Amino acid sequence: MRVLVCDPISQQGIEVFQAAGNIEVDVKLKQTEDEIVNIVADYEGIIVRSETKITKKIIEAADKLKVIGRAGVGVDNIDVEAATQKGVVVVNAPEGNTIAAAELTLGHIIALARNIAPANDALKGGTWARSKYVGLELKGKKLGILGMGKIGSEVAKRARAFDMIVYAYDPFVSEERARNIGVQVKDLDTVIREADIISIHMPKTKDTYRLLNAEKFSMMKDGVYIVNCARGGIVDEEALYEAVTSGKVAGAGLDVFEKEPMTESPLFGLEQVLVTPHLGASTKEAQVNVAVDVAHDIVKVLRGEAVSAAVNIPAVKPELMAIFKPYLDLVERLGRFIGQVTDGHIEKISLTYAGDLAQYNVNPLTTTILKGLLRPTLQDAVNYVNAPFVAKARGIKVTETKTVDMDDYANLITLEVVTSKGTKKVSGTIMQKEPRFVRIDDFSLDMAPIGHMLVMPHIDKPRIIGRTGTIIGEHDVNIAGMHLGRKELGGPAIAILNIDGTVPEAALNQLKEIDGVIDVKYVNLQ
Numbered sequence: 037m038r039v040l041v042c043d044p045i046s047q048q049g050i051e052v053f054q055a056a057g058n059i060e061v062d063v064k065l066k067q068t069e070d071e072i073v074n075i076v077a078d079y080e081g082i083i084v085r086s087e088t089k090i091t092k093k094i095i096e097a098a099d100k101l102k103v104i105g106r107a108g109v110g111v112d113n114i115d116v117e118a119a120t121q122k123g124v125v126v127v128n129a130p131e132g133n134t135i136a137a138a139e140l141t142l143g144h145i146i147a148l149a150r151n152i153a154p155a156n157d158a159l160k161g162g163t164w165a166r167s168k169y170v171g172l173e174l175k176g177k178k179l180g181i182l183g184m185g186k187i188g189s190e191v192a193k194r195a196r197a198f199d200m201i202v203y204a205y206d207p208f209v210s211e212e213r214a215r216n217i218g219v220q221v222k223d224l225d226t227v228i229r230e231a232d233i234i235s236i237h238m239p240k241t242k243d244t245y246r247l248l249n250a251e252k253f254s255m256m257k258d259g260v261y262i263v264n265c266a267r268g269g270i271v272d273e274e275a276l277y278e279a280v281t282s283g284k285v286a287g288a289g290l291d292v293f294e295k296e297p298m299t300e301s302p303l304f305g306l307e308q309v310l311v312t313p314h315l316g317a318s319t320k321e322a323q324v325n326v327a328v329d330v331a332h333d334i335v336k337v338l339r340g341e342a343v344s345a346a347v348n349i350p351a352v353k354p355e356l357m358a359i360f361k362p363y364l365d366l367v368e369r370l371g372r373f374i375g376q377v378t379d380g381h382i383e384k385i386s387l388t389y390a391g392d393l394a395q396y397n398v399n400p401l402t403t404t405i406l407k408g409l410l411r412p413t414l415q416d417a418v419n420y421v422n423a424p425f426v427a428k429a430r431g432i433k434v435t436e437t438k439t440v441d442m443d444d445y446a447n448l449i450t451l452e453v454v455t456s457k458g459t460k461k462v463s464g465t466i467m468q469k470e471p472r473f474v475r476i477d478d479f480s481l482d483m484a485p486i487g488h489m490l491v492m493p494h495i496d497k498p499r500i501i502g503r504t505g506t507i508i509g510e511h512d513v514n515i516a517g518m519h520l521g522r523k524e525l526g527g528p529a530i531a532i533l534n535i536d537g538t539v540p541e542a543a544l545n546q547l548k549e550i551d552g553v554i555d556v557k558y559v560n561l562q
């Protein structure tokens with residue numbers, strides 16, 4: 037078998053293939069997309085770092101390809117969807133460069149606070165400028181970490197050692213885990229408004245693209261510092277340029293850029309901006325770690341064995357697949373539904389499998405529920421294989437209960453989620469081969485969990501449903517179906533509306549104003 041290495045990786049990674057015996061390695065760096073397209077059909081495996089883009093075109097031409105390995109964390113340079121469609125496993129090395137990236141981040145923070153780079157340039161240019169480069173102490177300053185995953189947590193620990201106050205914004209970090217690291221969980225706007233230094237450690241996804249933009253800069257403290265050692269594009273570079281030149285932002289440390297390699301940028305002309313050429317993972321130690329980790333996983337995939345860091349494969353044994361197939365779709369919907377109707381930080385997830393399914397190892401179903409639940413925020417960072425690990429790493433407790441006794445349905449699967457803001461519960465089953473939700477919180481109903489929906493807990497009283505129809509109609513949204521559940525006349529109730537499209541924010545706000553409506557959530561289960 038043959039593996040193509042497209043970006044420089046440590047020799048120790050290559051030796052893993054040599055030790056495996058029957059795997060030949062070709063190192064071909066700095067190739068264009070077309071050059072790779074022309075040769076890729078000869079390879080079972082590919083390895084990249086962040087430079088080479090593995091596009092749909094490459095994947096489509098790769099007829100023998102079984103695995104794409106990313107010697108690092110971010111897989112935003114790989115078309116994971118195209119790989120999944122073609123049945124190509126994508127593996128990464130999620131842990132090997134955590135410390136390297138965290139330490140570079142601290143380097144940027146300290147260098148910014150003490151003007152190390154401009155003072156160095158000035159002195160080498162013959163200027164002894166002591167008063168110009170008076171800096172700030174980190175002690176007592178607020179560091180706002182956006183994305184409290186592996187790297188964010190390590191940055192937080194190191195910042196605490198400098199006696200900084202650490203705020204974290206991350207919907208998937210529990211209060212308990214945050215307390216253990218000594219950070220305070222805050223919402224995004226609080227971090228943006230109150231931090232003296234903001235450091236980004238989240239993946240680049242459609243939700244985080246240009247998250248720090250002109251509007252967000254305008255909300256920040258005057259003289260704030262920005263550090264981005266995660267991904268280019270999360271900070272709007274033009275808006276950052278404006279914010280630095282206007283003095284709003286005192287300085288920025290950038291290791292990553294929207295387009296890489298980046299050698300010319302207006303930002304490079306600003307003394308207050310410190311730049312490094314995507315060096316976060318570039319330590320000897322990290323490079324050995326990631327190359328060896330990813331090489332081991334590639335060898336495993338090529339041998340047909342299970343891997344630890346697959347980005348895109350479901351871990352379901354073939355013999356169970358036939359039984360589980362309809363339920364996999366159901367449970368993913370249960371997870372996605374709850375993921376969109378809960379508020380606050382998830383603390384606990386309880387799963388109950390009642391009925392025939394209870395006799396099997398339901399891990400693949402649990403993993404799929406967790407993936408559905410965590411995916412809206414974590415995107416590609418969570419997959420069928422790593423979802424339980426991702427939940428655990430965020431301090432979320434997951435419990436599973438199985439009971440074969442079930443009178444009303446062949447199987448009933450219940451997902452209950454406890455967050456810092458309350459508890460939500462949904463139960464589903466399969467009827468005539470189709471997924472159905474049959475209970476939400478304590479309300480019985482029977483609905484197909486598909487498409488666009490509005491979920492409205494309310495108090496059972498007249499004029500609510502009529503007003504809802506009017507408001508939605510005024511916004512040109514068609515109602516396709518409606519399900520109501522209530523326990524007693526005049527008590528708590530729930531309305532679920534199936535609608536033919538998304539609902540504008542303005543309509544949601546109007547609906548929330550209706551007397552008796554407790555909450556309104558738009559849910560997309562397409």
Ligand SMILES: NC(=O)C1=CN([C@@H]2O[C@H](COP(=O)(O)OP(=O)(O)OC[C@H]3O[C@@H](n4cnc5c(N)ncnc54)[C@H](O)[C@@H]3O)[C@@H](O)[C@H]2O)C=CC1
Pocket residue numbers: 108109110111130133134137182183184185186187188205206207208209237238239240241243244265266267291292314315316317318413414417
């Ligand atoms: N500069 C460099 O050379 C390196 C950059 N990185 C980048 O750093 C980033 C973080 O890496 P890790 O800590 O290893 O990943 P991780 O998966 O452990 O942590 C990412 C965190 O971001 C959070 N998150 C995701 N979407 C979010 C959102 N919309 N709002 C708030 N939080 C959100 C997640 O909940 C998670 O806790 C990745 O983008 C990775 O590509 C990683 C290694 C080296």
Ligand SMILES: O=C(O)C(=O)COP(=O)(O)O
Pocket residue numbers: 085086087107108109110111133266314315316317318
């Ligand atoms: O691991 C990551 O996500 C990184 O950004 C490191 O990128 P690199 O492997 O150094 O090109």
